[in-house]
Amino acid sequence: MFPASRYSLQARRCIRALKAVQGEHVAPQAYTTSRCCSSAPVSRITTHYTVYPRDKDPRWEGMEMERFADEADVVIVGGGPAGLSAAIRLKQLANEHEKELRVCLVEKAAQIGAHTLSGACLEPSALNELFPDWKERGAPLNTPVTEDKFSILTEKYRIPIPILPGLPMNNHGNYIVRLGHFVRWLGEQAEELGVEIYPGYAAAEVLFHEDGSAKGIATNDVGIAKDGSPKDVFERGMELHAKVTLFGEGCHGHLAKQLYKHFNLRENCEPQTYAIGLKELWVIDEKKWRPGRVEHSVGWPLNRHTYGGSFLYHLNEGEPLVALGFVVGLDYTNPYLSPFREFQRWKHHPSVACTLEGGNRIAYGARALNEGGFQSLPKLTFPGGMLIGCSPGFMNVPKIKGTHTAMKSGMLAAEAIFKKITDDNLDSQTAGIHVPEYEENLKKSWIWKELYSVRNIRPSFHNYFGLYGGMIYTGIFYWIFRGKEPWTLKHAAWTQPS
Ligand SMILES: Cc1cc2nc3c(=O)[nH]c(=O)nc-3n(C[C@H](O)[C@H](O)[C@H](O)COP(=O)(O)OP(=O)(O)OC[C@H]3O[C@@H](n4cnc5c(N)ncnc54)[C@H](O)[C@@H]3O)c2cc1C
Structure with a gap:
């Protein structure tokens, strides 16, 4: 430890050294100064040009910055269930009505x-609407749910809870899928219908017309060094302009955040809330494999005030595969809680470990989920564009399902756009076309009804009894009254009584 006086001298030297370096380079860099207390480089969190403009950075002087621009009728950002369903529906309608429609989709x-x-x-509700003949088309839905289990875990035991018809965890009629395979299949269908798909291209920037309406997107530049300077192989991204641009980036997309600000889309809704979901894919011992079985649990290792739970699905994909995962609401109050460690602990529960013993994990990943639901839905349309899928947050939280709602929102967006942009009498007040009909139609659709009916379940877990209070609330107001109670609970953070 430095004595206080020497420490402050050291700190002053550090600041002087940093100022000197900053004077030399305006651009973001990793700094190392021999006089600093620590020799570790201080690296920037980001070097992105939207944060550190390049026009003030001497390293970018003289670089060729012109972008090639292309025109489409509709540009879609994100090749997930929402974006692909929108693209498919647009081309289905164009083909049905024998209209020329250029639909481009970028996927990072x-x-x-x-x-x-x-x-x-x-x-499969939205899929049935999009492709009533999905079976003949070879959609990879190979595992109908045959067995559904829901339990409360204690450290050593599993207490089974009956899944009554109508409860969110009832999976009768659903399919266990490898979602990546399903999305790939949607991509193939889209391409067959004539959608132009550009994988490997991230939309990096929203472009705007002079009147403020959305004009399209620019894809990412390539060949940039970690410190934000151009490499020899630097290549500028390209611009894709459209009459309407659809944003289907999934949960917490960075372009959606720009749009929220630019069009003030979150003015009349509650802030979005999030969870983290960890997923793994295991090949297990064939003797323990029960294709078609779905298991969900709440409780241990989480305490009653931490929202979350587990899932374990037995797939039927030609080998003994199980997909398992753990979701933890990010409003947990224990700062020492690590969702990944809780997931690891859960895997050691006697009723889980016996399935995994002798198995092999072959894939893993983590992703954020929206948990705000109905209360946190932003305005969905603005001049020149709209938000679809998990980008605005159509996740049905108690069901942990958002694929069907994401697909349906994309389809509704496509139908509204097609009608508008093929209208010969269209008289748009802005250069980018505004299609408010999407939001109006969505409010009349089953998505709205579904999200409205479960709106109070997640916030009801914020009570003195936590998980147990939430389960009782769900039993009374969702199962008996179908979510028709005349109030809407707010998302409030649980605070421990002092
Ligand atoms: C742990 C976990 C478990 C889940 N379990 C289920 C379940 O059992 N059933 C269910 O129905 N749903 C489940 N979901 C939810 C489901 O995955 C989502 O609701 C669904 O994928 C949403 O589709 P989307 O198209 O809106 O977004 P996403 O599926 O997230 O797709 C967005 C796509 O956009 C791309 N993208 C993002 N930004 C850009 C950009 N700037 N430029 C180009 N491309 C971009 C991404 O790479 C991605 O491919 C689960 C989610 C999690 C996290």
Whole structure:
């Protein structure tokens, strides 16, 4: 430890050294100064040009910054269930009405489906509407749910809870899928219908017309060094302009955040709330494999005030596969809680470990989920664009399902856009076309009804009894009264009594 006087001298030297370096370089860099207390480089969290403008950075002087621009009717950001369903529906309608419609979709993953976490329980309602003949088309829905279990875990025991018809955890009629495979299949259908798909391209920036309406997107530049300077292989991204741009980036997309600000879309809703979901795919001992079985649990290792739970799905994909995962609401109050460690502990529960023993984990990943539901839905449309899928947050939280609602929102967006942009009498007041009909139609659809009916379940867990209070609330107001209670609870953080 330094004595106080020497420490402050050291600190002053550090500040002087940093100022000197900052004077030399305006651009973001990793700094090391021999006079600093620590020799570790101080690296920037980001070097992105939206944070550190390049026009003030001498390293970018003289670089060719012009972007090639292309025009489409509709541009879609994100090749997840929402974006692909929108693209498919647009081309289905265009083909039905024999209209020329150019639909381009950019996806940041190198292949469609590559950024999608595997292992999900799919409610096929939207798929039935999009492709009534999905079976003949070879959709990879190979595992109908045959067995459904829900339990409360204690440290050593599993207490089974009956799943009554109508409860959110009832999976009768659903399918266990490898979501990445399903999304890849949607991509193939979209391409067959004539959608132009560009995998490996991230939309990095929203472009605006002079009147403020959305004009399209610019894809990411490539060939930039970690310190934010251009490499020899630097290549500028390209611009994709459209009459309407659809944003289907999934939960917490960075372009959606720009749009929230630009169009003030979150003015009349509650803030979004989030959870983290960890997922793994295991090959297990064949003797323990029960294809079609779905298991959910709440309770241990989480305490009653931490929202979360587990899932374990037995897939039927030609080998003894199980998809398992753990979701933890990010409003937990214990600062020492680590969702990943809780997941690890859960895997050691006697009733889980016996399934995994002797098995091999072959894939894993983590992703954020929206938990705000109905109360946190922003305004969905603005001049030149709209939000679809988990980007605005159509996740049905108690069901842990958002694929069917994401798909349906994409389809509704497509139907509203098609009607508007093929209208010969269209008289748009802005250069980017505004399609408020999407939001109006969505409010009349089953998505709205579904999200409205479960709106109070997540916030009801914020009570003195936590999990148990929430379960009783769900039993009374969701199961008996179907979510028709005349009040809507707010998302409030649970605070421990002092
Ligand atoms: C742990 C966990 C378990 C789940 N379990 C289920 C379940 O059992 N059943 C169910 O129905 N749902 C489940 N879900 C939810 C489901 O995964 C989502 O609701 C669904 O994937 C939402 O679809 P989406 O198209 O809106 O977004 P996403 O599936 O997230 O797709 C968005 C796509 O956009 C791409 N993208 C993002 N930003 C950009 C950009 N700037 N440029 C280009 N591309 C971009 C991403 O790479 C991604 O491919 C689960 C989610 C989690 C996290």
